[in-house]
Amino acid sequence: MMKAFKLVQWGQPGQYAEIPKPKPGPNDVLIRMRAAGLCRSDLDMMDSQPGSEPYAAAVDADYVLGHENAGYVAALGANVTDLAVGEAVVVHHMPHCGNCRACTDGMENRCQAFKRGAIATGRGCGGDGGLAEFLVAPRAEVISVGFDVDPADYAPLTDAAVTAYHAVQTVVQRLKPGTSAALIGIGGLGTYGVQFVKLLSAAQIYAVDTSKDRLKVAREVEADAAVLSPEGDNGDDGKRAGDEIMELTRGRGVDVIIDFVGSTATLQLAARISRPRGRIVLVGMHPGGALEVGWGRMATSCEFAVSLGSTRQDLREVCDLARLGKLRIDVQRFGFDRIPEAYEKLRAGTLTGRAVVVFPNPEEKKDVGVARQGYGYLRSKL
Template structure:
C-alpha cells in the first residue's frame, strides 16, 4: 500500500533555491504528535541553515517556526493532547535523559529539557521542519495556542518570540520594572521585544541604524510603543540615551542583531551594574570593552531560547496585551523566493508561509 504524500519544500543544495516536492507524510510514533502545519515562519537562522552554517545533512525540510493542529496523538504521548488542538511547536525535541546536558538539567531543575540534550533533534536546523503540510512534534516541546492568537501570528512566536522573551527574562533579577531597557535591532525579534518589554513594565528604548527598523518601531500600538526611538548611527545617539535615563545609562539591553559592531556599541550604553543579553550568532567573535565590563560591573548573559514553560507564560502575555508581529504572508508556492525577500533591505518584520490555505 502506498503511504500518503504531502507537499514539502527542501534544501537539496546549500545556497540554492528551495525545491518544492512531494514527500511521504511522516509516521507518528507512540511518543509523538502529528501536526498539520497551517503556518511556518522564516527567520535569520533559516538563512544560516540555507547557507550551510549548521552543516545539516541534505536534503532537509527547513523552518522551525510552525503553528497548526494536532491530527494524531501517539499512544504514549504525554499530556492532555487531543486531535484538533491548536498548537505551536518549538524546534528542540526528544531529550535522551542520559547525556551530560540532561543529567545537569535534572540535577538543577528536577526534569529533562531537550534544549540542552546533546542528542536532541532540532527541527528545521538538522532535522525536518515545518515547510511541509505535516510534521512530527514532541509533546514535551509543544504548546497550546490561545484562541486569540492566529496561526500566522503564532508561528513567529515559536522562535522569534521565544528567543527575545527568553532574553528579557535573563535581565532578571538585576533589572526591575520601571527601569530602562533597550532593544537593539527592530526586525522580527526586536519588534516583539519592544512590546514584551513594555508589557513587563520596563521603560523601553528601540534602537536601530536602519530607517526601516525605526519606522517599524513607530508602528507598534500606542499601549506598547517604545518610549524613545534612537538611530544608533547618529553622532548624538549615546547622548540621547543618557538624557533619557537622567545620566545613568541603560539598566538592561537586548541585542537582536549579529553585528559585532552593534554589540560592541550596545555594551557601552549600559549604566553601572547593567545587564546585556546578545541573541545573535555572528560568524566572527564578539568584541567587548574590558574596561566597561570591569569598572561598571556589567553582566553579559547568554540565552538560547525560552523553555516550554516560559513560552506558555509568553503566550498568556501575547493574548492579554494583543501583541502582534508585523507579518508579510507568502503562499507555499512562493517559498523558493524567500531568501531574496528576506535579504531585501526594505524587508520589515517577519515572513510567514501559509502552508494550509
C-alpha cells in the same frame, strides 16, 4: 507522499520535493501544518558552505526547513491521551531529551543531547521541519492553543517572539521603576522585545536601530525613545547612538542592554552605554561579531550573558499573552508555492511583517493572507 521544501545541499537555495508522509510513534503527535514562519537563520543555513561554522560543521544537509511551526492535530500516538484531533497546536522550536543535566536543572533550552557546537539541532535545523504538509513532533514539545484560533497567527511566536521573551525574562528582575533598558535591533525579535519589557516592567525603554522605519514601529509599540544607530542616518541632531543614550540617561548609563544583532559594532555600543553593575544580554548571531572585554572597555562590574532560545513554559506564556490580545504580531503571509519569493523578500529586507508560509485550511472556502498590524487584523488575498 507529501510536498515539502528542503535544504538539499549547503550553499544552495532550498527546493521543492516529494517526501514520504511521516508517521507518529506512540508518544508523538502528527500535525497537519497550517503555517511555518521563516527566519534569517534559514538564509544563513542556505548560504553555509560545506564544513563551515556553525551549521554545516554541525549537521548534514538534506532536511525540510521550517522551525516556527503551527497547525492542527491530525493523529495521535497510542500513548497520547490529552490532545484531540483538530486541536490547534504550536511546536516548541528547541527539542530536548529530558534526561541530561541541563534538562533536569530546568534549562531544557540548553539540552546537551541536541547541542552541536554553537547551535542546537532540531526540526528545520538538521531534522525535518514544518515546510511540509505534515510534521511529527514529540507530545512533550507540542503546546495546545485551543480550538477557536487560527494557529497561523501563532507561528512566529514559536521562535522570534519566545526567544525575545526568554532574553527579557533573564533580566526582568533588574528592571525596577527608575531603571532603563536598551534594545538593539528592532527587527522580528526586537519588536517583541520592546513589547515584553513594556508588559513586564516599568523600565524606560530605548530602542536602537539603523532603520527609521523600524524605529517608527518601536515607537508604535511604546518604546520611550528611538535612537538611530551610528551605522545609519544619524538624523537632524547628528548625534551618535552612544552619545545620545548617555545624554538621555544623564550620564548614568543603561541598566540592561539586549543585543538582537550581535555584530562587533552593536556589542561595542552595548559596552559603551552600560552602567556600572549593568547587564548585557547577547541574542543575535551576526557572523564574526565579538566584544573585547577588560578594564576600561566596559563599566565596572558589568555582566555579560548569552541568551539561547527558550523553554516550553516561555512559549506557553507568550501564547497566553497573544490570546489575551496583548501582543502586536506583524505577519506577511505567503502560499506554499511562494516560498522562494518569501525568502527573497526576507533577504532583501522588504517584508512588511514576519514572513509566514500558510497552508490551506480545509474549513475555509478560499485561502486569504493576513497582515496583522497594530492590535487587529487586515485581510487581503494572497
